[in-house]
Amino acid sequence: MPRYLRAWVFAVSLAGAAAEEIALKLGELTSGYVEEDDFLYYAARIPKEAGAVKVIITPIFGDPDLYLSFHTVEPDDTSATWVMDEMGTEERLIRRSAAEFCQSEPCTLHLSVYGYEAAEFRLAVYNTSDISKNAQETPMCAPSCNEFDLSDGICDKECNTTACFFDGGDCLVTHSRGTCDWRTRAGCPSSWIGDGVCDEECFVEECEWDGNDCANTQSEEICHAGCMSSWINDGECDEECNNEECNFDGADCAHAASDCYHDKDGADYRGQVHVTTSGIECMKWTGQFPHQHTLTHQNYPSAGLGGHNYCRNPDGKEDRPFCFTENPAVRWEYCDVPEAFAACLQNEVPHAVQLQAAIPCYIDGPTPSGPLVKFKEACGETGDNSTYGDICSRDCCNAAEQAALRCPTDPTYRDAYAQYVMDVQWTMLQHECTSCRVYKQFFENANMLGSIGGPAVAGFVQTTGFKVLLVSGVIILALLLAIACVIARFLYARKNYNLQTADVEAFDDSDEDEF
Helix, strand or coil, X not given: CCHHHHHHHHHCCCCCCCCCCEEECCCCCEEEEECCCCEEXXXXXXXXXXXXXXXXEEEEECCEEEEEXXXXXXXXXXXXXXXXCCCCCEEEEEECCCCCCCCCCCEEEEEEEEECCCEEEEEEEEEECCCCCXXXXXXXXXXXXXXXXXXXXXXXXXXXXXXXXXXXXXXXXXXXXXXXXXXXXXXXXXXXXXXXXXXXXXXXXXXXXXXXXXXXXXXXXXXXXXXXXXXXXXXXXXXXXXXXXXXXXXXXXXXXXXXXXXXXXXCCCCCCXXXXXXXXXXXXXXXXXXXXXXXXXXXXXXXXXXXXXXXXXXXXXXXXXXXXXXCCCCCEEEECCCCCCXXXXXXXXXXXXXHXXXXXXXXXXXXXXXXXXXXXXXXXXXXXXXXXXXXXXXXXXXXXXXXXXXXXXXXXXHHHHHHHHHHHHHHHHHCCCCCCHHHHHHHHXXXXXXXXXXXXXXXXXXXXXXXXXXXXXXXXXXHXXXXXXXXXXXXXXXXXXXXXXXXXXXXXXXXXXXX
C-alpha cells in the first residue's frame, strides 16, 4: 500500500481504542521491558495529602525515555509536561506548588515509557514531603541521605535503601572501568568512546572528550568544558557555552542585545535584566530549582530562553517580561524593564527581529546549515523508513516551526521544503502523533475527512488505489467543466434565439397595424 494511502488510513482511524494503562502503587518498585520504538503506559493515583511525588527510572539495559503528565493520558514527547530522556538513571521531583500538578481530583499521574532502544528498566513513583520555605536542602528518603547524592554515579551506603531506590540506582551496578566509571551510569558506555560517532553524553574530560569522535571539537579546540562547537550559534542558548571563552554561545544567548523591544507585552525583549522589581535574582530558564516549570527552550524555541537568567515573556504569556526567582517563597515576579520602544535608538530593530531575519532557509557550504537542514536532521526519514522517536519528537516540531518562519518565502528551496513538509505531515499521521502546533490545521482537516469518510471510504481507497482515484477525479472534473460549458453555450444561444424571435414578432405586428 502506498505510504500516503497508509497514512490516510491511519488518519480515519485516529479515534481507535487506547492502550490500557498499568496501575502503579506508590512506593513500590516495578520492573518492565519495552521494545524499540514502542510504548508502555502506566498510571499512579496521587493522594490529596501528597506534598510532592518523585519519579525514578533506572535502565538495566537499553535506553528508555519517560514522559509524564497530569492532564494527558498516554503522553508522548510532544504532549508531556515533563520529559526524562537522558541516558542512565533519572529522577524527577514534582512538587504540589508546580502549576501543572494535579489538575483535578482524583489526581492521576500518567506515565509513558518509550523504547528509544529496546530496554529493561525499573520504575518507581513515591511520596516525598514538599520543601519548606526556609529549607536549605531537599527532603531525605533515609536518615543521613542527601537528596543530591541520588543518581550521582556513586553508591552511597546511607542511601542504599528501598525508599531511596538503592541510591537512585547507583548501588545496583558495579563499575569496573577507569576514569569514565561514573559516566557509564550517566549515559556514556565505554563502547561509545572512540567509535567514530560523536556522543554528547561522552563529551566530558572524564571520558576523554569521546575519544575525539566529535570531529571539530578535539580537546585542544574546546573553548569550555562541556561545550561542543556545534552548539554555538545553533539557535539555543547553552549554559555550557554561555561564557567569555566561547563568545557567549555566539548570538544564541543575546549577549550583545540592548533593552530595545517593540511588542507591548515584551515577547520580543532580549535584554539582560536578571532581577525582579523587588530585587530578587532570577533563576536560569534551564533550571528547575527552587521552582519547577515547563517554560523551556524545548517548549518555546523562539522565545529566547536557555542557559541564562535574563527576563523574558515566552509567547506573551504575561503582561510584560518576568522570571522565576531564586527565592523558594516567591515563584515568579515581573522584571523592571523599560517600556516598549523606550530603550530603542532611532530606527533600531529589536535583537529578536534581527536574528529571525538574518537566518536564511538553507546555508550552503562544506557543512550545510540553516532551518531546512536542522528540520531534516531533527525529523529524519519519512514514510516507511521513519521512527516514532524522531518524527514525533519535540525537536522535530521545534525545527518544523523554525523552518516554517523562513522557508516558504525562499524562492530557491521553497519547493524542496514544501515536499518535505508534506512527507512529515503524513508520516506523523502514520505514527498517530498529532500534537505538533505548526501543523494543527492539517491534522484538524485530516480528522474531519476521517470522521466523514470512515473505514468504508478508507477500504474503498485502499482497494481502488490512491493514484487511480486521483486521476479519475481529475478526468471527472474536466468532463463536468466541459458539460457546464456546453450547457452555458446552449442557454446563451437559446436566449439570443428568443430575443430574435421577439423582434420578428414585434416587426410583424407593426406591419399589420399599417394596413
